[in-house]
Amino acid sequence: MKKAIVLVALLGLSSVAMADAFQKCAGCHGANGEKKALGKSKIIKDMSKADIVAALHGYKDGTYGGPMKGLMKGQVAGLSDADITAISEKIGK
Numbered sequence: 001m002k003k004a005i006v007l008v009a010l011l012g013l014s015s016v017a018m019a020d021a022f023q024k025c026a027g028c029h030g031a032n033g034e035k036k037a038l039g040k041s042k043i044i045k046d047m048s049k050a051d052i053v054a055a056l057h058g059y060k061d062g063t064y065g066g067p068m069k070g071l072m073k074g075q076v077a078g079l080s081d082a083d084i085t086a087i088s089e090k091i092g093k
């Protein structure tokens, strides 16, 4: 019984952390990734989970992106691999 409570508490925490990771992205990409950020990006909710993971890692190491990739590099710099996976699970198809 105790175990179940701890599990529920942990799940609650991780879903809050997940929502937080996308919080700062929503201003440009929309709450569910439904907007073209600054009129430039793809509509990221239409991207596959794998494509989102690849794009975010690519922005981090400078191997992906268009004219505004510098802006996205700043956005993803502080994200862990777990954050990137969580974001792709939340937003991607």
Ligand code: HEC
Pocket: 021, 022, 024, 025, 026, 027, 028, 029, 037, 038, 040, 041, 042, 043, 044, 052, 055, 056, 064, 065, 066, 067, 068, 069, 071, 072, 075, 076, 079, 087
């Ligand atoms: C200040 C506005 C802004 C914020 C905040 C922002 N983005 Fe972006 N995002 C953009 C723009 C502009 C592009 C297109 C960049 C380029 O030229 O490659 C983009 C591109 C992307 C792409 C690739 C789509 C494509 O067009 O290839 C993904 C995925 C993405 N952003 C996810 C995120 C995530 C996740 C966050 C939060 C950690 C975030 N963005 C925060 C503006 C923003």
